[in-house]
Amino acid sequence: MEIAVSAKKHTVTLKPLQSSTASSTVGPAKSEQKSKEKSKGYSTRDTFVDGAKETKKTSSDKDKKIDKLIDAAKGQIGYKEGRNNGNKFTKEMTGKSGQAWCADFVSWAAKEAGLSKPKSSLAQGIADQLEAKGQWKGRHDPKKGDAVTFQWDGNSKKPADHVGIVERVFEKNGKKYITYISGNSSDSVSRRTMPWNDKAIMGYGSMIK
Incomplete structure (x- = not known):
């Protein structure tokens, strides 16, 4: 089957x-x-x-203000005063037509950087205002953006008779120098370089804290 x-x-x-x-x-x-x-x-x-x-x-607000301060000062290098110390910085800051104007120039640059102080028509007044704010350093530690005051005869007991703004601090051949910008220097806004501890320098103050 x-x-x-x-x-x-x-x-x-x-x-x-x-x-x-x-x-x-x-x-x-x-x-x-x-x-x-x-x-x-x-x-x-x-x-x-x-x-x-x-x-x-990104940079800090302080660095930006310092750069703005220096740029304002640098932008005026070569500016010359008119007759009888006539200049635009005194005019803008005080309303006067002319006077010794190194402090007026520093005050103007500070205003351009957005600062309310220092603001004075006296070189010593700039130092006094910074000292009152705890920002006066004396004859040491210069920094870019500092105010620097001078007494040309080297007598530190006298009031300052000139003021400028430190543009840079640098070393050359083992020595430290500052380059500063100031108004009413040979009747103009000028740039100068000298040793940071020159006897004519009274001191430095931080304009921007």
């Missing part, structure tokens, strides 16, 4: 995996991983790229 077994044929159709399907399957996992990294604060771009650039460009 013969028994015939008939097996049903099962056909399985395999569809090739499309590239679009693959990307849609993997995509959410990567996206989810990135969002988790950002939520933890581990974004490499934010921390090392953008952060570093921003830090490099």
Whole structure:
């Protein structure tokens, strides 16, 4: 006796995996991983790229004011007074037509940098106002943007008879110097360089704290 077994044929159709399907399957996992990294604060771009650039460009408000002060003073180099000490700095600061104006020039530059003080028509007055604010240093530690006062005969007991603004401090051949800008210097706004501890220098004061 013969028994015939008939097996049903099962056909399985395999569809090739499309590239679009693959990307849609993997995509959410990567996206989810990135969002988790950002939520933890581990974004490499934010921390090392953008952060570093921003830090490099940022400067303090004090530095910005000092630069503004120096730029105001430098922009006037070469300006000459008129007859009878006539000058625009005295006119703007006091309303007078002319007088000895080195302190008026320093006061004007301070105003251009957004400072209310120092503001005086006397070289000694500039030093006194800075001393009252606790910003007078005496004959040491000159810095860019400082007021510097002079007594040309070297007598420190006399009031200052000239004042300027320190533009820079530098060393040359092992010695330290300052370059300063002042008004009413040979009847003009001039730039001068001398040793930082020259006997004519009475002292330095920080105009911007």
